[in-house]
Amino acid sequence: MSVNYHAQPHAVDVPITDMDDPEDDIIFGEQTSERPNPPGTTFLDALDYENENTSQQQHQNIFTKFKSFFAPNSNHNDDYEMVSRFEIDTPSESEDNDNQPPIDLRDRRLQLLEKQVKNRTIIGSVVMLTVAVVTFILFFNRNNGENNNFSGVSTGSRKTYSNSTHDFYKTTILISLDGFHPHYINPTDTPTLHNIMKNEYGAPYMTPSFPSSTFPNHWTLITGLYPSEHGIVGNTFYDPLLKKQFINTNPKIGGLDPDFWQGGEPLWKTCERQNIKSAVHMWPGSEVPSIGPAEDFDRYNGSELLSSKVDRVMGWLDRESIEERPQLILTYVPTIDQFGHKYGISGQNLTDALTYVDNFIDLMKQELHARNLEEIVNMIIVSDHGMAPTSNDRLLYLDDLIDLEKIEHIDGWPLFGLRPKKDFRIDEIYQEIVDKFNKLDEKLTQYYHIYKVEDIPKEFQFGGNLTDHKFNYRLAPIWILPDVGYSVTTHKQMKDNNFDYKPKGVHGYNNTHLLMRAVFLGSGPYFKDKHLKVEPFENVQVYNLICDSLDVVPAPNNGTQPHKLWSNKLNDNWLDTLTFPNLPFEIDHIVRTNATYDMLWREKPAEEATVIPTNDHPLESMKSEESTLTSLKTEVLPKPTDFITTTASTTQTSSTTTKVIENFGEIVGDIVNGIEDGIEAVGDIIHGIIDDIF
Numbered sequence: 019m020s021v022n023y024h025a026q027p028h029a030v031d032v033p034i035t036d037m038d039d040p041e042d043d044i045i046f047g048e049q050t051s052e053r054p055n056p057p058g059t060t061f062l063d064a065l066d067y068e069n070e071n072t073s074q075q076q077h078q079n080i081f082t083k084f085k086s087f088f089a090p091n092s093n094h095n096d097d098y099e100m101v102s103r104f105e106i107d108t109p110s111e112s113e114d115n116d117n118q119p120p121i122d123l124r125d126r127r128l129q130l131l132e133k134q135v136k137n138r139t140i141i142g143s144v145v146m147l148t149v150a151v152v153t154f155i156l157f158f159n160r161n162n163g164e165n166n167n168f169s170g171v172s173t174g175s176r177k178t179y180s181n182s183t184h185d186f187y188k189t190t191i192l193i194s195l196d197g198f199h200p201h202y203i204n205p206t207d208t209p210t211l212h213n214i215m216k217n218e219y220g221a222p223y224m225t226p227s228f229p230s231s232t233f234p235n236h237w238t239l240i241t242g243l244y245p246s247e248h249g250i251v252g253n254t255f256y257d258p259l260l261k262k263q264f265i266n267t268n269p270k271i272g273g274l275d276p277d278f279w280q281g282g283e284p285l286w287k288t289c290e291r292q293n294i295k296s297a298v299h300m301w302p303g304s305e306v307p308s309i310g311p312a313e314d315f316d317r318y319n320g321s322e323l324l325s326s327k328v329d330r331v332m333g334w335l336d337r338e339s340i341e342e343r344p345q346l347i348l349t350y351v352p353t354i355d356q357f358g359h360k361y362g363i364s365g366q367n368l369t370d371a372l373t374y375v376d377n378f379i380d381l382m383k384q385e386l387h388a389r390n391l392e393e394i395v396n397m398i399i400v401s402d403h404g405m406a407p408t409s410n411d412r413l414l415y416l417d418d419l420i421d422l423e424k425i426e427h428i429d430g431w432p433l434f435g436l437r438p439k440k441d442f443r444i445d446e447i448y449q450e451i452v453d454k455f456n457k458l459d460e461k462l463t464q465y466y467h468i469y470k471v472e473d474i475p476k477e478f479q480f481g482g483n484l485t486d487h488k489f490n491y492r493l494a495p496i497w498i499l500p501d502v503g504y505s506v507t508t509h510k511q512m513k514d515n516n517f518d519y520k521p522k523g524v525h526g527y528n529n530t531h532l533l534m535r536a537v538f539l540g541s542g543p544y545f546k547d548k549h550l551k552v553e554p555f556e557n558v559q560v561y562n563l564i565c566d567s568l569d570v571v572p573a574p575n576n577g578t579q580p581h582k583l584w585s586n587k588l589n590d591n592w593l594d595t596l597t598f599p600n601l602p603f604e605i606d607h608i609v610r611t612n613a614t615y616d617m618l619w620r621e622k623p624a625e626e627a628t629v630i631p632t633n634d635h636p637l638e639s640m641k642s643e644e645s646t647l648t649s650l651k652t653e654v655l656p657k658p659t660d661f662i663t664t665t666a667s668t669t670q671t672s673s674t675t676t677k678v679i680e681n682f683g684e685i686v687g688d689i690v691n692g693i694e695d696g697i698e699a700v701g702d703i704i705h706g707i708i709d710d711i712f
Contacts, residue, residue, distance in 0.1 A: 178340065181390040185340050190396040190544070190567045191331065191347045192285075192560075193382070194239070194301070195375060196232060197355030197525065199363075199404035200537050201598045201609045201616070207369055208376035209630040210383065211539070212614045214399070217629065219545040222594065222619050223535040225556045226403045228478040229433055230534040231526045232355065233266045235402035235557060236302040240348070241282030242561030242575025244479040246487035249281030250303075251480070253526075254658055256427040256437060257492050263427070265657055266302070279309040281489060283573035285564060286311045289346050292570050297334045297344035299327065304348070314344060320352055321648055324378040325640045327351065332385050335395070345568055351375060358405040358523035359653040363533075363599075364606040372608070374643045377636040383541075384636065396542030396567050400560060403525040406533045407605050410519050412504045413512075414466055416661065418458070419451045419498075422508070427494065428658045432526050434506050435471075435494030444470070444495045451496065465501040465602075474499075478529070479576075502527040502534065503601055508661055521653040532600040542567075551588035559583050594619045 178185040200223045205212045214220070227238045227245055231253045234245035245251045253266040257278065264272030272278055284303060286296035290311070297314035304310040305317050316330065327349055337343045357371040379399065386392055416422070416434065424442050429435030438447040452468055471493050474481030481497070484490050498506055505519060512519065527534055536557060544567040558576045565572040566580040598609050598616070609616075633639055 179394045181394060183390075186343065186391070186394050187340065187345050188544075188568055189335070189343070189345045189347070189391075189394060190398060190542075190564055191349070191382075192239075192564060193379070193397065193399050194236065194348075194350045195354055195399065195401045195537065196350065196352045197358045197403065197405050197523075198375070198401035198537050199533065200535055201613045202354070202372055203537075203614045204609070204612045205614065205630045206612055207372045207608075209632045210376045210380040211399075213629050213632065214379075214539045214541060215614050216618065218539065218541045219548060219550055220539040221552050221554050222588070222592075222615065223554050224400065224538040224560075225554060226529045226534060226536045227557055228480045228529040229430060229526045230403040230529045231430075232402055233302050235536075236350075237279075237282065237284070239400060239402070239557055239560045240285040240301070240303075242558050242572065242577040243282045244487070244558060244576050246480050246489050246493070247281065247576060249278060249489040249492065251489055251492045252430040252433075252435075253655075254431060255429040255435070255492055256494070258437075259491065263658065267655070267657070269305075274306050276306055276308050279303055279306050282575070284309070285346060285348070285561065288565060288573055289568065289570055294346060294568055294570055295342070295344045296346040296348070299330055299347070299349040301348045301350050320356065320652060323640075323644050323648060324351065324353065324374065325381070325637060325644065328378065328381050328385060331382070332389075335389065335391065346564070351378065353647070355405075356650060356652050359521040359655065360523070360650065362407045362522035363405050364407075364608050368608055370643065371647060374640060374647055377633055377640045377643070380632050380636040381640065392541075393543050396540065396544045398560075398564065398567075399537060399539040400557070401537040402557075403529075403536055404534045405523045405525050406502045406527060406599075407607070408503065408505050408519055408522055408524050410517070412465070412603075413519060414458075414462065414498070414500065414504070414506050415509055416498075416506055417508045417510075419454045420447065422662050425662055428661050429494045430497075430526070431656050432500055432505055432524050434498040436496040436498070437494045438496070448496050451498075465504045466506075467499045469497045469499065471495050471497060500527070502531045503603065503605075511656070511660055521655060532596045532598060548584045549587040552584060553586040553588050553592075555583055555586070592619060
């Protein structure tokens with residue numbers, strides 16, 4: 019017998035004695051509304067106006083569906099068993115049942131109905147009140163978040179600070195001085211940085227992550243993750259899963275490919291999630307589509323004047339609306355790295371560049387002072403690594419160790435990661451390299467180390483077993499690691515460079531070596547209740563520290579809680595036992611006898627003024643310096659194609675792209691199906707919760 023689940027009960031199904039009872043309309047109405055869907059249909063079919071079998075459901079909107087959640091469990095039959103779900107007062111054994119008046123069924127049913135309505139009203143009211151409160155809180159937070167997201171409406175949830183003319187939120191400026199070593203700071207060439215290092219906050223030095231290269235460390239600084247955990251494992255590398263090459267200086271070959279940048283959450287994303295506005299000036303990774311900020315970011319321009327950088331940062335702080343002013347500002351200064359690669363770590367050119375950058379910092383401080391923002395804005399100065407000198411006398415020729423025709427990809431530099439072609443076994447190539455390496459002069463080979471990736475020292479947080487780090491699969495299976503100051507090249511490359519090894523300055527070596535050390539200096543209100551100086555620390559700590567300065571909750575990372583960092587006060591008697599440059603060979607370097615670092619932590623400080631006078635007119639000095647410094651032709655750094663030529667990556671990338679396009683429809687279908695399954699699951703959960711309540 020077919021059943022119409024959408025019609026009213028047929029007259030013959032209603033007991034005649036109850037035909038005139040008003041409560042029957044209620045009871046049977048409820049029973050009808052709770053009947054299950056016909057076989058082969060779902061609750062979503064009622065919303066499908068094209069379904070011929072649901073024409074009478076067209077009037078059931080979402081509110082009707084919601085009301086049905088509060089109906090009795092539909093698994094119960096349409097009989098009076100439903101009464102047994104409510105408590106019935108049974109007479110005690112001591113009562114004389116014979117003296118009790120006969121039960122009037124109609125009165126009893128009215129009592130039960132009244133009790134049922136009363137119970138549902140109470141419980142339903144509590145549930146609806148709870149839902150209303152939660153909805154209000156969520157709606158308020160959502161609106162509050164939208165207001166915080168720079169709509170121009172004050173949130174009232176963040177404390178404001180006045181500079182006497184405008185209100186500001188807590189603000190932190192992070193400045194990266196690429197390639198700036200702590201020993202470059204001295205009272206003669208860099209008086210501003212000297213005063214900060216001596217009299218303000220920070221550490222003697224900061225240890226970069228391995229490898230001590232620009233892109234891995236800049237991504238570490240703003241994610242708090244080691245390179246092997248965030249995926250930017252070098253300035254150049256090959257991803258065997260993506261089948262793509264990454265070259266940091268080539269936006270068309272990996273540099274701006276979002277697929278490489280999925281590891282870790284950068285600071286601007288962390289701030290965006292918590293309605294903190296950011297502005298980013300030329301920070302590595304900030305230009306990558308869908309990875310960088312949605313607004314307020316500047317593309318890389320290596321020749322930009324430092325005076326323009328100051329204007330850019332101050333322009334963000336000068337915005338009229340407090341909601342439009344960024345609370346986090348990142349800015350990147352490539353100058354010292356450029357001059358270091360070009361000239362090494364000594365000479366007048368580098369000295370002039372150091373003074374130029376010091377004037378930049380001086381001008382930043384003066385502009386903050388002019389705006390009365392010194393007690394509102396924090397300024398944190400970091401670098402990503404140091405720099406080491408190179409020489410024609412310290413070279414290992416890769417093509418003396420292996421036939422390059424057997425190598426498909428070369429990762430990294432000055433470290434060399436080798437990926438053999440598929441026709442050659444890794445063990446076979448490794449053994450060939452080791453055998454030829456052992457035949458070379460030990461006076462040279464003692465400064466080079468050959469590893470399989472699983473044997474790389476664990477302290478580097480790089481390599482080991484495949485599962486030791488999230489992105490270990492991006493590391494080549496065989497590595498040649500030179501000591502600081504030593505280089506790997508090929509006979510062809512040297513010939514192309516007229517037998518003069520370039521660049522003259524290199525980084526990327528052992529991150530714990532003295533020459534690879536980085537800078538960490540700070541000033542501003544965040545530091546006021548901190549120890550003036552803390553012990554040296556790893557750069558994975560910077561992300562948490564900046565989040566702390568803005569009261570932002572960080573994403574998971576490899577750092578520790580900032581209070582642990584600040585609790586490691588630097589002992590007043592702390593001295594560094596290493597002497598710059600800590601190398602087995604003699605070199606010329608910019609650090610002579612006046613490094614601020616050595617004054618503070620290698621010997622007793624000399625009697626001198628607490629504060630060294632700085633430039634009274636840094637802007638004028640910068641403009642005069644820019645006329646000569648900006649004419650520098652930057653050094654071209656080695657890249658994988660300088661050593662081997664392969665078309666494999668291009669072919670494989672094309673194949674991958676075609677496959678992605680072909681599978682796009684399938685991917686979309688899976689996503690849609692997943693959403694539908696999620697909706698059904700949520701509906702089932704809500705049904706279960708409400709059934710349990712009632």
